[in-house]
Amino acid sequence: MTRYPDAPVVFVFDEDFLSEAQFAFHRLFFLYESVVEIFKERTAAGRVCSLRRGNVVAEVRAFAQQWKAETIVTTMTPESRFADYRRALEESHKVEVIPVPSLVSYNAARVPRRFSAWWREIESDALQIED
């Protein structure tokens, strides 16, 4: 959203996943408050925000079509469900996936199985301040 400050935004509570997972309400409410804070800032600046429940692919696609979007932008997660949604949305739209800012740059394919070994590799990077 920082990269596309003017874009309409949508957040969907995933009906299939949540009805199966049965999270405690407070988990969902924490997410809700986090989302609403962003929504308030953006609507104050005249931007479009939509909060929904339903099928993620169907809701996001409908929202993208409503606002005539060519590209759907989202944030990366290794969750396999996410990969399925992405593939489905790519049938109708271009999908841009933005990586989550990490502490250090590191290629996951190389990560050792023990933290101590990894820390030895990255310690100097991890303790260096950027920005």
Next chain:
Amino acid sequence: MEIDWKNENRSEAADRLAHALTGLYAGEPTPASHIGGRSQGLRRLERFDVARYEERRNDVGADSGASLLSPYLRHGCITLREARKVATAKIGARKAVKFIQELAWRQFWQLQWERYGDEITADMEEPKIPLGYRTELPMEITAASTGLNCMDISLQQLYQTGYMYNHARMWFAAYLTHHRKITWQTGAKLFYRFLLDGDPASNNLSWQWVASTFSHKPYFFNRSNVEKFSRDSRTGTTYCTHCEAARSNTCPFDASYEQLGKRLFGDEYEHENRGGRRPDATGNMATRRSPFRK
């Protein structure tokens, strides 16, 4: 289906959201103890006493030096880099190294998830000790009424607030896995349903670290560890002070690590001192030796 998000206050918002999400959650629709959002995350980060962190991060309860930032980091309200930047500005990177290592643990788990995908929900390695295969959660766990204060206080906190101190998570994970012989996946599912910071990578892999399927040996603890880290400096009491099991000499943790290790894992088990250390403290405590005699 569109959900109305323009509400005046927290309790009205909770009521309306509970209605809008009918069927998608379990239990009472009460708001979380942490207020969600980036501004709250930044506020906590600014207030966080990173100088106390190294010494007090393992404490549970009133004296804890835990940052309580995990829900905000988990959901991207604040980033690992922002947390590092603020901590370093306060006391310098070298003095903030324990905190920065904790941030690094978070990325470490994410990298494992990125690399191994859904494999993190099954044993990553052979267990180094005999594990149990029970999958049902006993009633006293779901009711937070095991009669062991160190479990019940933390479970009540989890169920009511969505938060549990990391050290208490380790105690509970060791109790469920090694004392009750219940699978780590059962415990991981319970945590994932309740924790505000519940994340598939940190959650599954930390349980595996305790179970020894993603570490060189199992984690377990004893009563003196609980007493040391649950002491309230104001009252001088610990979790054990008012615990019925402690009073009646039935505390299952009241033994040396050597005794407990043999009791839990068999006479062949040899303990190397790791008690009280946390999986996200340093990586140094994990050795490559088998916990069993060669």
